[in-house]
């Protein structure tokens with residue numbers, strides 16, 4: 001269950017309502033970093049539509065079959081525990097992070113691109 005006063009899953013130490021919820025509700029994320037954090041929160045909260053909407057159409061992870069893609073995302077969300085996010089470094093259009101997923105971790109340097117004023121996830125660089 002999502003409570004607006006819970007701590008944001010992106011580990012910002014802010015309430016969800018004052019953090020990623022703004023972007024999940026439609027405000028464009030102002031930076032690639034904010035978008036990345038909000039995508040982690042979206043995975044943690046099972047918001048598959050947000051993941052789809054913030055993936056660049058030219059991304060290698062983009063799926064034209066949204067129904068199938070959504071099920072795959074939801075499956076991933078339910079199988080994993082989203083226990084924390086660490087930002088190692090970032091620039092204007094990239095973020096290097098470690099996502100803690102229960103007893104496994106995922107380290108990735110991600111690239112983002114701005115399309116029509118909105119930041120979108122493009123691909124994994126490293």
Ligand SMILES: [Zn+2]
Pocket residue numbers: 008009010011012016019020021037038041
């Ligand atoms: Zn957040």
